[in-house]
Amino acid sequence: MSTGQIHDLGYKRYVGSRRSVATRWRVIMRHQMATAWKTWWRFKPWFILSLLAIGISTALLYAFSGTLFRVFLRAGGAQPQFVAVILPLSLFWSNAIAFFASLFVAVPAVAGDIQSGAFTFYFARSLRPRDYVIGKLVGIAAMLSLITLLGQVVLAAARLGLSDNLDQVVDLLPTLPKALAIGVLGTLIFSAVPLGFSALVTKRSHAMALWIAYYVVFGAMVDRLAHATNPAIGALDLSECLRAVALELFDLRMGGRRNMDLPVGVALISIFAHVTAALALVFWRVRSAQRTGVGGAS
Amino acid sequence: MTALIDLEGVTKRYGAITALDRVSAVVDGKIIGLLGPNGAGKSTLLKCLLGLLPYQGRARVLGLEASTDGALIRDRVGYMPEQEAFLSGMSAVELCTYAGELSGLPRTEAMQRAHASLYYAGLEEKRYQPIDGYSTGMKQRVKLAQALVHDPEILFLDEPTNGLDPESREEMLRLIVDLPERRGCAIVLSTHLLPDVDRVCDRAVIMHRGAVRFAGTIDELRGARGRDSELLVSVKADAARLADALTTAGATCKVTSPVALHVDLPANKTSQLVFATARAAGVQVRELGVRRESVEAAFLRVLGDDGAAPRRPLYQVALEASRGVAGSTSDGGGR
Numbered sequence: 001m002s003t004g005q006i007h008d009l010g011y012k013r014y015v016g017s018r019r020s021v022a023t024r025w026r027v028i029m030r031h032q033m034a035t036a037w038k039t040w041w042r043f044k045p046w047f048i049l050s051l052l053a054i055g056i057s058t059a060l061l062y063a064f065s066g067t068l069f070r071v072f073l074r075a076g077g078a079q080p081q082f083v084a085v086i087l088p089l090s091l092f093w094s095n096a097i098a099f100f101a102s103l104f105v106a107v108p109a110v111a112g113d114i115q116s117g118a119f120t121f122y123f124a125r126s127l128r129p130r131d132y133v134i135g136k137l138v139g140i141a142a143m144l145s146l147i148t149l150l151g152q153v154v155l156a157a158a159r160l161g162l163s164d165n166l167d168q169v170v171d172l173l174p175t176l177p178k179a180l181a182i183g184v185l186g187t188l189i190f191s192a193v194p195l196g197f198s199a200l201v202t203k204r205s206h207a208m209a210l211w212i213a214y215y216v217v218f219g220a221m222v223d224r225l226a227h228a229t230n231p232a233i234g235a236l237d238l239s240e241c242l243r244a245v246a247l248e249l250f251d252l253r254m255g256g257r258r259n260m261d262l263p264v265g266v267a268l269i270s271i272f273a274h275v276t277a278a279l280a281l282v283f284w285r286v287r288s289a290q291r292t293g294v295g296g297a298s
Numbered sequence: 299m300t301a302l303i304d305l306e307g308v309t310k311r312y313g314a315i316t317a318l319d320r321v322s323a324v325v326d327g328k329i330i331g332l333l334g335p336n337g338a339g340k341s342t343l344l345k346c347l348l349g350l351l352p353y354q355g356r357a358r359v360l361g362l363e364a365s366t367d368g369a370l371i372r373d374r375v376g377y378m379p380e381q382e383a384f385l386s387g388m389s390a391v392e393l394c395t396y397a398g399e400l401s402g403l404p405r406t407e408a409m410q411r412a413h414a415s416l417y418y419a420g421l422e423e424k425r426y427q428p429i430d431g432y433s434t435g436m437k438q439r440v441k442l443a444q445a446l447v448h449d450p451e452i453l454f455l456d457e458p459t460n461g462l463d464p465e466s467r468e469e470m471l472r473l474i475v476d477l478p479e480r481r482g483c484a485i486v487l488s489t490h491l492l493p494d495v496d497r498v499c500d501r502a503v504i505m506h507r508g509a510v511r512f513a514g515t516i517d518e519l520r521g522a523r524g525r526d527s528e529l530l531v532s533v534k535a536d537a538a539r540l541a542d543a544l545t546t547a548g549a550t551c552k553v554t555s556p557v558a559l560h561v562d563l564p565a566n567k568t569s570q571l572v573f574a575t576a577r578a579a580g581v582q583v584r585e586l587g588v589r590r591e592s593v594e595a596a597f598l599r600v601l602g603d604d605g606a607a608p609r610r611p612l613y614q615v616a617l618e619a620s621r622g623v624a625g626s627t628s629d630g631g632g633r
Contacts, residue, residue, distance in 0.1 A: 007420070007422065008414070009414040016404070019404070020402075021402070028400075035387070116382070117379075117383040118383060118384065123350065125372050125401050127372075290350060
């Protein structure tokens with residue numbers, strides 16, 4: 001602490017240029033990514049888990065693509081379909097891991113700032129609400145894409161790499177953009193929607209509870225209701241929406257479950273509606289916080 | 299020359315409540331005290347000056363119009379909030395670097411200035427520790443450092459000595475006094491602690507019920523009341539004897555200690571009466587000066603009777619306004 005004497009390390013007035021206001025969102029994005037990375041429990045365990053799952057899936061892909069395995073299957077009269085389903089099925093683990101990562105990376109982002117009074121810190125500076133929202137969203141999406149997007153793309157690339165010949169490579173080439181599309185949708189869902197829940201309440205723990213309640217509890221309830229009544233109700237379950245899009249893109253039908261009947265158009269509308277509503281909510285919260293946050297009560 | 303703050307008919311309404319009512323003032327100086335009771339409109343004025351709230355009228359900060367150049371103003375202004383405004387899990391140096399970058403400084407420059415600001419604020423040894431574990435005094439210093447890091451030309455300090463022990467308060471005040479000289483930045487000090495204003499400010503702006511009641515130097519604030527007939531007299535001993543003698547001569551006296559008294563001279567009499575009476579009474583006068591108001595007394599006088607009016611919460615005022623209750627005022631807290 002100070003000894004009562006004022007120290008100054010040779011103060012000089014800053015005469016250099018300042019970065020444009022339009023680029024300040026990048027500072028927030030970097031900070032968001034650094035915050036997620038530096039704490040070991042926030043992102044790293046889920047990323048490692050995701051890498052493990054990618055490794056296992058790639059190994060399975062390799063095993064099922066082997067000549068010996070195919071000969072073995074044909075001898076038993078079975079069709080070697082395993083390779084085709086590994087990629088879309090990897091979505092199940094990808095979703096689960098991304099959900100946990102979003103719980104610790106995305107959900108605390110806005111609620112934590114509200115809880116700690118950080119809006120005053122942010123908006124006493126030349127920062128616009130949209131810079132804050134974009135910075136947070138892009139930072140979170142960049143981190144979560146390492147789980148939702150990377151896994152899908154690596155598996156798609158592995159699938160291409162294990163092709164028997166060039167013709168098969170050409171046939172399987174659309175797999176890559178499809179995997180990319182699924183990855184992008186997953187990233188959007190697990191970045192934007194929990195961010196919306198984060199803006200809904202003023203405490204981190206409450207925001208986490210809300211996201212769990214919506215994604216897990218409400219999702220399961222909706223899923224059951226969709227089975228029992230109208231499959232379109234399943235559109236309220238985000239994981240079901242993503243699954244419907246993935247299965248449609250990879251042209252798979254699974255075991256005659258009714259949830260397969262969720263129309264892909266409805267699923268896509270639901271995803272975009274969720275994302276739009278969440279971002280609107282975040283923007284509204286941040287905008288009002290900007291106006292009330294600075295100055296405070298005196 | 300451009301004034302620090304130039305207000306011209308600034309009006310801000312929250313529905314039926316007028317938070318700022320045609321505020322006009324030109325504010326200049328090194329350390330300016332922004333004073334007023336809760337709900338006077340200080341926070342609203344601050345938000346308007348930072349370009350965070352729309353308003354009617356004209357408000358210029360450093361020559362820039364707050365309604366259109368808010369972002370430019372905020373790059374040139376530092377703000378030290380009253381309440382905690384930290385990001386959890388960060389160290390002081392990380393927070394200040396982040397603050398510098400958010401204000402447009404390149405990363406390397408922001409980091410260098412973060413270290414310099416923390417060093418200046420007296421946190422040189424603790425700057426790598428997480429802020430969550432800091433004491434109140436250290437947190438106040440971090441708040442000052444983060445407001446300084448981007449090299450502002452004006453610094454808004456909101457209750458900077460709140461919650462500090464006497465030693466930390468003294469150090470904070472010393473930093474506040476040092477800042478304009480060393481860094482050439484002006485300071486707007488919003489506080490309820492009038493002794494702090496008395497100690498460090500050269501000018502004051504007093505607000506009440508959305509209007510500026512006074513804007514000028516501290517001497518003007520205190521001296522406006524000072525009259526040659528109201529004296530403060532220090533004596534070597536026996537102030538009571540001098541008081542008796544002066545009372546007999548027609549003055550009104552109040553003994554404040556065995557060696558000091560307040561004297562109100564009768565009409566048409568000068569300080570010569572004190573000297574003559576003291577000589578006659580055998581009391582040695584050590585010091586004689588015009589009695590001036592304390593900043594606190596001047597503040598209360600400027601507020602007038604309204605200053606003593608009991609405060610009502612904002613929701614009650616709004617409720618009354620919406621119901622058209624007669625006599626409701628625009629007083630409210632924490633806007």
